[in-house]
Amino acid sequence: MFDDPHLAPRAANFRPLTPIDFLTRSLEQHPDRPAVAWREHRWSYAEFGAIVARMAGWLRDQGIGPGDVVSVMLSNRPEMLAAHFAAPAIGAVLNTLNTRLAPDDLHYIVTHAGARIVLCEPGAAGALDGSGIAGAELCREPGAGEGLDFFSGPVPPLDIRMPASETQAIALNYTSGTTGRPKGVVLTHRGATMNALGNVLALGLTRISSYLWTLPMFHCNGWCHTWAVTAAGGMHVCLDKVEPAPILDLIARHEVSHMCCAPVVLYMILDHGGPAAAHPVLVVTGGAAPTPTLLEGMEARGFELIHAYGMTECYGPSTFNDPGPAAPGSVEERAAGLSRQGLRHLTVGGVRVVGEDGRDVPADGESIGEITMSGNTVMAGYYRDPEASEAVFSGGALHSGDLAVMHADGQIEIRDRMKDVIISGGENISSLEVETVLHRHPEVLLAAVVAAPDPKWGETPCAFVEIRSGSALDATGLEAFCKEHLTGFKRPRRFVFGVLPRTATGKIQKFALRQRARDEASS
Amino acid sequence: MFDDPHLAPRAANFRPLTPIDFLTRSLEQHPDRPAVAWREHRWSYAEFGAIVARMAGWLRDQGIGPGDVVSVMLSNRPEMLAAHFAAPAIGAVLNTLNTRLAPDDLHYIVTHAGARIVLCEPGAAGALDGSGIAGAELCREPGAGEGLDFFSGPVPPLDIRMPASETQAIALNYTSGTTGRPKGVVLTHRGATMNALGNVLALGLTRISSYLWTLPMFHCNGWCHTWAVTAAGGMHVCLDKVEPAPILDLIARHEVSHMCCAPVVLYMILDHGGPAAAHPVLVVTGGAAPTPTLLEGMEARGFELIHAYGMTECYGPSTFNDPGPAAPGSVEERAAGLSRQGLRHLTVGGVRVVGEDGRDVPADGESIGEITMSGNTVMAGYYRDPEASEAVFSGGALHSGDLAVMHADGQIEIRDRMKDVIISGGENISSLEVETVLHRHPEVLLAAVVAAPDPKWGETPCAFVEIRSGSALDATGLEAFCKEHLTGFKRPRRFVFGVLPRTATGKIQKFALRQRARDEASS
Missing domain, CATH: 3.40.50.12780 (ANL, N-terminal domain)
Known part of the structure; x- marks a missing residue:
């Protein structure tokens, strides 16, 4: 009734x-x-x-x-x-x-x-x-x-x-x-x-x-x-x-x-x-x-x-x-x-850290999973991009792309970024976007961009580049190229030349590159 | 799109x-x-x-x-x-x-x-x-x-x-x-x-x-x-x-x-x-x-x-x-x-004071109208009582039945209660409910119940009663009758016997009775 x-x-x-x-x-x-x-x-x-x-x-x-x-x-x-x-x-x-x-x-x-x-x-x-x-x-x-x-x-x-x-x-x-x-x-x-x-x-x-x-x-x-x-x-x-x-x-x-x-x-x-x-x-x-x-x-x-x-x-x-x-x-x-990122505020539906099976990781401060969010403070979707919307909402929650641990007190703490987004001075830089620009240079064979720690900006982009054999391309040449095609804050601050480390299946080991970028930055 | x-x-x-x-x-x-x-x-x-x-x-x-x-x-x-x-x-x-x-x-x-x-x-x-x-x-x-x-x-x-x-x-x-x-x-x-x-x-x-x-x-x-x-x-x-x-x-x-x-x-x-x-x-x-x-x-x-x-x-x-x-x-x-009742809180849709024409009364602290409320903090309706729901929602807002003025600062101040609800110790008492009980007494001709000011309870019910000619019913008799039929806090504290003042069309002048109840209380 x-x-x-x-x-x-x-x-x-x-x-x-x-x-x-x-x-x-x-x-x-x-x-x-x-x-x-x-x-x-x-x-x-x-x-x-x-x-x-x-x-x-x-x-x-x-x-x-x-x-x-x-x-x-x-x-x-x-x-x-x-x-x-x-x-x-x-x-x-x-x-x-x-x-x-x-x-x-x-x-x-x-x-x-x-x-x-x-x-x-x-x-x-x-x-x-x-x-x-x-x-x-x-x-x-x-x-x-x-x-x-x-x-x-x-x-x-x-x-x-x-x-x-x-x-x-x-x-x-x-x-x-x-x-x-x-x-x-x-x-x-x-x-x-x-x-x-x-x-x-x-x-x-x-x-x-x-x-x-x-x-x-x-x-x-x-x-x-x-x-x-x-x-x-x-x-x-x-x-x-x-x-x-x-x-x-x-x-x-x-x-x-x-x-x-x-x-x-x-x-x-x-x-x-x-x-x-x-x-x-x-x-x-x-x-x-x-x-x-x-x-x-x-x-x-x-x-x-x-x-x-x-x-x-x-x-x-x-x-x-x-x-x-x-x-x-x-x-x-x-x-x-x-250093922990805290607890969801009152109107957030849910914040979880889940493994690849979609289950919550143990709240032990060590097990790493992806942060997902759900509830009324999650976007409707990506405009004119149904595929991207479906991908990010797979499994019934928004996949943040951020890797974190869950602590026993319910707080999340971010450990890494699946999406390789570089956060420089509070602004997001997509490493893939920078890589795409580098790949447009005719003498670049392969490029991978990762975050390097930076005392002022938090992070800045660091580019690892394989050039075609015989090419004499150097940092100065790539800097000039990026100036033409990228907004200032998105441009790599450092270029490292050499063969990129790959997994057995041919994927670039970004984890290894991030470690090298950290080493370079502190050297 | x-x-x-x-x-x-x-x-x-x-x-x-x-x-x-x-x-x-x-x-x-x-x-x-x-x-x-x-x-x-x-x-x-x-x-x-x-x-x-x-x-x-x-x-x-x-x-x-x-x-x-x-x-x-x-x-x-x-x-x-x-x-x-x-x-x-x-x-x-x-x-x-x-x-x-x-x-x-x-x-x-x-x-x-x-x-x-x-x-x-x-x-x-x-x-x-x-x-x-x-x-x-x-x-x-x-x-x-x-x-x-x-x-x-x-x-x-x-x-x-x-x-x-x-x-x-x-x-x-x-x-x-x-x-x-x-x-x-x-x-x-x-x-x-x-x-x-x-x-x-x-x-x-x-x-x-x-x-x-x-x-x-x-x-x-x-x-x-x-x-x-x-x-x-x-x-x-x-x-x-x-x-x-x-x-x-x-x-x-x-x-x-x-x-x-x-x-x-x-x-x-x-x-x-x-x-x-x-x-x-x-x-x-x-x-x-x-x-x-x-x-x-x-x-x-x-x-x-x-x-x-x-x-x-x-x-x-x-x-x-x-x-x-x-x-x-x-x-x-x-x-x-x-003494003003204040301003709507953040999640209340609207609080207005409207005249019989449904328009806002001037915010002059003097013009009296009825308080209406609307928005997400208004009930769904009265259970199993569609007629009462339609009546209270007439005109697209909830009619409170409370009469108030609107001040220039946006605050409402209640002046009277259209519904004659008596508020005793924070609890609402319907005067009509008490009147209905009194009307069930065979020797009562007409009864009207209004609020009398009370230093302890804020208000208490005061009953004005016309009895049948020849009846010897008195306050003690009505008190005993009310004890049988009414919860304690709803019972009139005072009974006044006599002819009730009426308008030309025969409606009881509750306004006049309220004044008399106030006089009685302070005498």
């Missing part, structure tokens, strides 16, 4: 989950509280709502509607945050682009995504020339003349079009992945809502939180913090350049309580010196485990570290290791504890 | 929302942390999980399965909390019964609900005699012999049956409502999950929270805190009797951080005296606005007050007025501020 039709969901008791509602509520409940700070400017929630409404109205005027892709190639500025609400509000799908993409990648992505328009930084639309997609440049800053100005002018009604279904796409994020070409990760309103709620709870975000945007918003929608900080009603502090001086200045000026970044940013802060922050700052970091030196140095500067793990396919962070400010033990012991 | 079939929800990325997952995660992540304290006992999450597993196994052994109703008539003891997970874990629907119900009401409810079994306090199963439903008595406490003992013995696998759909029923809560007979409010897994998440965020519940159960868990599943505290991984502190001495003792012993109760409980604590709590306790109260005296007294005792509003149809609290510990102003000003 509980299946009686009058008990079925209806408008009064079923509302599609969407992070747009987070903005609506903050606009309604505390319109006067600070929402965004940038350069010398500050906007209340009411004022930020006006920026969102102007952008949504402008997009609508361009004929953009439900299901259309709106691309943005923007730094962490107010319009970038606004796009996270304006595009979904009209039913469009937001596609954020890494601002450092080489034209090749950029053109591939906007074409694959079928972008209707690309919002660009002032002076940056030229990068789209030849892509067939129109770029629209923003103004430099409020009151600075030329370009699209969403900061002033009449405010049209926001007029939100709620998603017909909460599993409708909200974002399309391209990730390097394994196949060389970027893959389009489709995220939904439901997933974004649930991961944002998980973030709010894991980080303890509230109305008085002040969140510094050291993490690029183009990076997986800023791990969903674009929506999470807005849900909490906190303040977004935008950062133009990831450099120690402005970071420390903004922390002091806006009483920053939270930030997220790769360890490379923290090393920059340590190197910079200067006095400790006047209040504690919670930092979520990932991509590489914090060392004892980093932990000790950051603690002395007033920073508390949380280690997180996630991937674009999971809306950003899925696990957090939060030892808390009163964790016991020496700094070495605490750093060892912090 | 976003509607490509391979992007449709699948097991890897869509998991039904259910609060069962909150327990599963706490069991997995911190099995050794304290979950429940009761009398001299304390159970870790692992131990509490065993209680839940034993209860689920026992229910399964009784042949209870998906869609069956499991009733519980229990005080705030560990098994009551366990039932909130054990019943849903086997797909059953939990029906919590007020332990003070008169046999008439009790029999009506268990029959209407179609309860398969009723879990009872030791010695309480006799109340079900003649109802046709079996009562099963629990043991007195761990190791205390007779009765169902879920505290010890083998632990069967929990073996959770996930809901086929997240909009499946999880609970059936009977409320007095307007029609005299209790109505069965159907709550879903999705709604319970979302309201619990909203509670966690609104109250700032975390792993170190210690929640004292002053609020009965049978009251709307303890406003969903049964699930919310478990989601946060905090500790549930059970309370046998709502009396000041044990409350203050438990607050000190278990470092209680949070509790919820009607103001009557707070008055008891104030009257009791004794030293202030050694640490701050956050108290959520509702049903009547805290007075300046109460606010001042409780603050001096270390309590911080939050005023909430909600109803069983909305899973408990929908709005919170949380001025924070540093709210400015005199105690009178702060009490005036706290």
Whole structure:
């Protein structure tokens, strides 16, 4: 009798989950509280709502509607945050682009995504020339003349079009992945809502939180913090350049309580010196485990570290290791504890470490398996790539491609990356993509690219190359070739020439190469 | 192309929302942390999980399965909390019964609900005699012999049956409502999950929270805190009797951080005296606005007050007025501020105050309208009562029946109750139900029951009665009659005899009677 039709969901008791509602509520409940700070400017929630409404109205005027892709190639500025609400509000799908993409990648992505328009930084639309997609440049800053100005002018009604279904796409994020070409990760309103709620709870975000945007918003929608900080009603502090001086200045000026970044940013802060922050700052970091030196140095500067793990396919962070400010033990012991990636947050369905048979490995901290994830914070799939979707979802969970152990306390700890992704300064580099470029050089016989440890960037690509006999190709020649075909951060920092080690079946032994890259780096 | 079939929800990325997952995660992540304290006992999450597993196994052994109703008539003891997970874990629907119900009401409810079994306090199963439903008595406490003992013995696998759909029923809560007979409010897994998440965020519940159960868990599943505290991984502190001495003792012993109760409980604590709590306790109260005296007294005792509003149809609290510990102003000003019921929490869809035309009243703090609520924290409907469901959902939102004003700051403030519900000690009493009983007395011509203000209980029923001419019926006679037919707390405390004021169309002027009841109470 509980299946009686009058008990079925209806408008009064079923509302599609969407992070747009987070903005609506903050606009309604505390319109006067600070929402965004940038350069010398500050906007209340009411004022930020006006920026969102102007952008949504402008997009609508361009004929953009439900299901259309709106691309943005923007730094962490107010319009970038606004796009996270304006595009979904009209039913469009937001596609954020890494601002450092080489034209090749950029053109591939906007074409694959079928972008209707690309919002660009002032002076940056030229990068789209030849892509067939129109770029629209923003103004430099409020009151600075030329370009699209969403900061002033009449405010049209926001007029939100709620998603017909909460599993409708909200974002399309391209990730390097394994196949060389970027893959389009489709995220939904439901997933974004649930991961944002998980973030709010894991980080303890509230109305008085002040969140510094050291993490690029183009990076997986800023791990969903674009929506999470807005849900909490906190303040977004935008950062133009990831450099120690402005970071420390903004922390002091806006009483920053939270930030997220790769360890490379923290090393920059340590190197910079200067006095400790006047209040504690919670930092979520990932991509590489914090060392004892980093932990000790950051603690002395007033920073508390949380280690997180996630991937674009999971809306950003899925696990957090939060030892808390009163964790016991020496700094070495605490750093060892912090090297684990932690436990799933509240809205993640499941995080497992499984063997090739699909069963959980023993939780002994030694048995290695692959991390799989499932639940509402897992992507819908790869855009226009059903084969890749089926492959990554084989067995009923998302296969991360990351190798890890499971500890007795339920925490995962990553040991290796099946997909050979190189994480440099927090950005993923597909080794296969770099290898593909190298293979295009006529004198290269075989190339294998692995991560080499790097004190500043965490990892950088190291290329092992077999050249055709008789060729005189050297590092200088390959460097010049890569400059033509690869975005700067993806280029190998080191080239090693020689015969590549192979398995009996002819597969390159990347494990051996990684060891050689480590040796080379420390020599 | 976003509607490509391979992007449709699948097991890897869509998991039904259910609060069962909150327990599963706490069991997995911190099995050794304290979950429940009761009398001299304390159970870790692992131990509490065993209680839940034993209860689920026992229910399964009784042949209870998906869609069956499991009733519980229990005080705030560990098994009551366990039932909130054990019943849903086997797909059953939990029906919590007020332990003070008169046999008439009790029999009506268990029959209407179609309860398969009723879990009872030791010695309480006799109340079900003649109802046709079996009562099963629990043991007195761990190791205390007779009765169902879920505290010890083998632990069967929990073996959770996930809901086929997240909009499946999880609970059936009977409320007095307007029609005299209790109505069965159907709550879903999705709604319970979302309201619990909203509670966690609104109250700032975390792993170190210690929640004292002053609020009965049978009251709307303890406003969903049964699930919310478990989601946060905090500790549930059970309370046998709502009396000041044990409350203050438990607050000190278990470092209680949070509790919820009607103001009557707070008055008891104030009257009791004794030293202030050694640490701050956050108290959520509702049903009547805290007075300046109460606010001042409780603050001096270390309590911080939050005023909430909600109803069983909305899973408990929908709005919170949380001025924070540093709210400015005199105690009178702060009490005036706290008399508002606040703002919707994060997972509530919408709270509006609308006029008869369905439009929002001006947010001027003066125009009165009815509170309506919508979104995922609104019930599925009334069990086996499609007419009542359609009526309460007319216009696409839940009609609360409460009259309120909307303030300019977005807060609602209740001014009157359309449904004439009397709230006595935090429990709802339907005036119509009491009137119906009075009308059954052969010498009563007409009766109208309204709320009279009461310093201890907030409100008590006051009956205005017209008797047949020639009858000598008096208060003593009606008191005796009510004792036979009404649960104690529903009985009128005062009877006033005379002709009832009527409108031109013959409707009783309850407004005038309420004024007279107020006058009588203060005379």
